[in-house]
Each structure stands twice: as structure tokens, then as C-alpha cells.
Amino acid sequence: MSNTYGNRPERLGGTATVVRPDATAGRGEERPGEASTYYGMPLIKKATWSWEIMLYFFLGGLAGGSFLVSTLADLRGSVKDAALVRAGRFIALICMIISPILLIKDLGRPGRFHHMFRILKLRSAMSLGTWAITVFGICCGLTTAHQLAKDGLLNRFPPLARFMKAFPVKVIEVIGSVFGLVVASYTGVLLSATAVPVWARARHILGPLFLSSGLSTALASLSLLLSLGRSKQDTLERLDSAEIITMATELGLISTLPRVLGPLAKPLFKGRVGVLFMAGTMGSGLLVPLFTRLGWKLTRKPMPRALNIVASLMVLVGGILLRYTWIVAGRGSADDPQATHYYNALERKRGS
């Protein structure tokens, strides 16, 4: 009787092979997929991250997406998009103020957070991310300060207001957008660059998935905010289009997971985590809002405000659940020694 990976079940004293005196197969390379375990104990260690990191993954993506939308709207210079540009900048800045607080709080020694700035290590996703957040955060600050100056909110400090109004904000916006896209995607790459099987195997998917989720949650937030005010229907409709395409992309990426992960997908699709991922993220977080928006678009009538708010909130909750389920699935994957053996054998066969 074998399990998901084709391994034999545990026997007395662990799942050891029977050693014959003439055994020459010491390494076991001739028997892929039949690795044993040590009393079923985990081989690698799971990450220590908890709700702070889950929330940060969500907010970082939202900030990056929001800043990109705001920049694209600003670059075209249309007056009717002014509210969109303003909302995008504020959302991005607020998220980038909260994010470092969460990250520092999660550290084992929060007082030493500045040690992250001792080096820039290109082979460390966390080092790259630290610097990307810093540059992006500064860009968010500068663009929002310019926005405040333009809105007349800095008139108490005339020199500052003059300086910020004259600032070459479009340059900062473009630079910031690039770093914002990095911030929205590097967290997925960070998970993939570990030994955790479900994360590592999804290395081509996690970065793009977190990026598209960051963008879809940003578009949903902006749609939500603007529909509360006196915003033009035209802006909302264009946000709708962008959101439909982004959600479709996200669903497309998720649909590749069963084939790519194979048996490694178990901690993501089974149990409580599986219900949250499939019903919460895929279902109510993407499929329902996508078809709702698509349906209303086809009627060519404006979407009712209440429905827009509900659909946007569903996307936001789906985005949070996406980060939650992936981190919890990582724990289950790290705890499964057979997953590690399966992943290593698969990578070996592929020539890694």
C-alpha cells in the first residue's frame, strides 16, 4: 500500500529500507520516488511567519498596484481622472507606512531592523525586497507630497509647497511604478526561493500571482473608493475593464497550479486551507466578481453602487485569503518529509 508519492508506509522503527548484506544501492538513486522518512518527522523547517507577514504581503501588493494605476492615469493627463490619481497615491502611501511597521514587528529583534541596510545581497530576495520597499516608499512619499501641495494642503509651509508643486513628479512616478511592481511581486519570489516544496515548485507562478493579486485588489479598492464619491462613470468603467483582465490573468495563473504542483498541491487544496483557497480566493475572490463585472459590462448599463462595493470587498477578502492560504500551505508542505523527497527527485530529473 503506497501513499500519494508512491512511498511505502511507516513500519516498525521508521520507514527504513531493509538492508541486505550485498546491497550496493547505498544512495538509493536507482529508486526515485521511494524515499523513506525518519518516523515521518519533517526534514526541513517551516517559516516562522504569521499574520504580520500575511497582512504585509497583501498591503505591499495593494500599494504597488495602486501606485501603478495612479501613475498610468496621471501620465495620460486627463482631468477627469484626477480623483483616481489622488486616491491611488493616498492608498499607496498609507499601505507603505503600515508595511514597515508590520515587518519590523515580525522580526525576532525588532530593534535591529536597520541591520537590513548593512548590505544589498542580490541572491537574497529579502535583501532585494528591503531596498525595493525603501525606494518605493520614498517615491510614494514624494508623489503624495506633490499631491498634497497641489491640493493646497501644504499652504502652511510655503517653501515646501512651492518645492513639491514644482517637483518633476512624473519621473518619480515612473521610477516608483517600477519599484512598486517589484514590491508587489518579490514576495512571491521570496517564498519560491526557499526549500519549502509547494512554494519552490511554484517558482514561475508565485511572483506573477502575487503581482496580479496586488493589482486586482488595488483596482477593487480604487473602484470602491471612487464609487463612494461623486466620481465619473467613465472612470469606473475603465477601472472595471482593467480589473476584469487582471482577475482573468490571476485565475489563469491559479489554474496552472494543479498541473505544476501535482501531489505537492495537497496542503493548498485540501482541508480547511483548501476550502479557504478554493471558495474564498478562487470562488468569491475571483470567479464571482469577475463574472459579475463582465455580466454588467455586457448590459452596457452602469453597475449599481452597492453591487460595486460588494464585488470590490469580495476581491479584497480574496486577496487576503490568497496570502493566508499560501503561507499556511507552506507550513504543511515543510512538515511533510515525503514532499521534500518528491520535490528534490523531480528537480533532479529536470536537471537542477
Added chain:
Amino acid sequence: MGQMGFFTDTTLCIGCKACEVACKQWNQLPSDGYTFTGYSYDNTVALSATTWRHVAFIEHSRPADGTGKSVNWLMMSDVCKHCTHPGCMEACPTGAIIRNEFGDVYVQPDICNGCGYCVPSCPFGVVGRNRDTGLAAKCTLCYDRQKDGIEPACAKACPTDSIVFGDLDELKERARKRVNTLHERGETAAYLYGVDEDTTVGDLNAFFLLMDRPSVYNLPENPKLPQNNLVPGFVASLIAASFLTLTTAFSLWRRGK
């Protein structure tokens, strides 16, 4: 000076756990509590931030092959592998994890800020984060003892010299000779784990002589350096970012009614 490391010959291990005790005592590591796991004589179970040497016990029945032996009892003193390409060191964003002048992988406790990224990045599941100090910790290969010219505590305490410390090239030669001796004696299952490897992790400065598959000892059979996933991940993200920027621009910039 050449690289210094460990050769752990599991055929000499008697399972006395003197290495575990010596390591705990020298490094002033706290107890991990009392648990009876029922896993043969192993109540330590795994390496962690407070356990830097762990003796594994595997009992399994032999087939009736006329030798009269009914059980194979494998014992192995596990430790940080001090890899040539360490996943923990590449992951560390503060530069706390370094390779010291003896060629060993060392976590500088005054620099580590406890981000915990090294923990899931080790393909062998060695390094952990200490809940009380908040810092990552693992075997230092007794860096402090080496600086004073003496061998690590576990090697010193080992009564059978199952754990041998010394110059890596000399250890590897010694190990290869030992494997040949065992093969000549008919113990053809013996092999070296962590020497002349072609994995992305490379050779291990703390290598082993094993008598069964690595997975039996809870070792990965083809360990992979996790950071090799960075470039594929970022390339995929770049493609996605370009695509989504274009589609979003297209959606936002088209003319209104």
C-alpha cells in the same frame, strides 16, 4: 590554512549522545524539555536553534539471511552540514551568516535581527530561530574553540572518534580509505554523503559515512540550493508585470464614450 570540517563515521557511532551533551554544555544551550517520543532512543528528534547535535536512531529488521542478525541498528550524529553553497547564507539579508576563516558557516549573533528567512531556506532543515533570544542559531563548528586551536566539543567528547575534526582534504582522504576498508569487509552499503557531490549545494564541510539511503537518516537525497529559483521567479514576474502594465494602460487610456 585549509578548510576545517567534520567527518562523522556512523559505523563507529555507539549512540551514547556524548556529542549532544558536550555541545549543549559548551555552548550553554538550554534544555528542550522532556519528551519520550518512542522513536527508538531518539528523544531529541531534530536539530533546532537550541540543539546543534542530534543523534538519530533507526532500527529495522533484517531478512533471514543466515547471518543470525535480526536487527540493523543505524546511529548517526546529525549536525549542520556547513555546505559549500549554503542556502541559509545566501538567504540572509543582514549579512549575519558568513563563512569564517576556517571555511565554516557561522551566524554572527550580534548582527542577526531574527527575520527568520534562513530557516525555510536550509535544504537540510538545520537552522532554527530561538524563541527566547529571537535570533537564528546553529552549530558554529565551535568557532571559539577553533580560534584557540582546539577541536570542537562534540569531536572531543566522542569516545569512538565517530566524529573526527580536522583539515577537510585530510578528512576526505581518511573517509575514502574507510569506505574501501568497509567494502573489502563485505559492507558494500557504505558510502560517503557530502563528498564529490554534483548537487547545487555542493560538498559538505561536515560530511558523513552512511550505511543506508540518506532519507532513512532524514537527509535529503538530492538537496537543491533554493536560491536557484530566484532568476526564474523574477523573469516570470517581469513578464507578468509587462503584460499587466500594458493591459491596464490599454484599459485606462482608451477613449471614453
